[in-house]
Amino acid sequence: MANKKMFKVRLDKSLIGRLPNHRKSVRGLGLRKIGQVVEVEDTAATRGMYKQVAYMVSLVEESQ
Numbered sequence: 001m002a003n004k005k006m007f008k009v010r011l012d013k014s015l016i017g018r019l020p021n022h023r024k025s026v027r028g029l030g031l032r033k034i035g036q037v038v039e040v041e042d043t044a045a046t047r048g049m050y051k052q053v054a055y056m057v058s059l060v061e062e063s064q
Helices: 020-028 044-052
Strands: 006-011 037-041 057-063
Touching: 006 044, 020 044
Parallel strands: none
Antiparallel strands: 006 037, 006 057
C-alpha cells in the first residue's frame, strides 16, 4: 500500500455547551480529552470535520 497522508490534531477547548454536531465531529476525529493529540488520515471527510470545529482544535502537524 502507498503511504497515506496523515495530520495531527489537538483538542484545545472544552466540548461543554457546544452544538451536538460539533461534539460528534470532535469524537469522529478520535478526540476525547483537552490536550489530547491524535493522528488521522487526510481525507475529505476528516478535513471537513476539522474545518467544522477549527475553533476548538488546532492542527499540530501534517505528514506525508
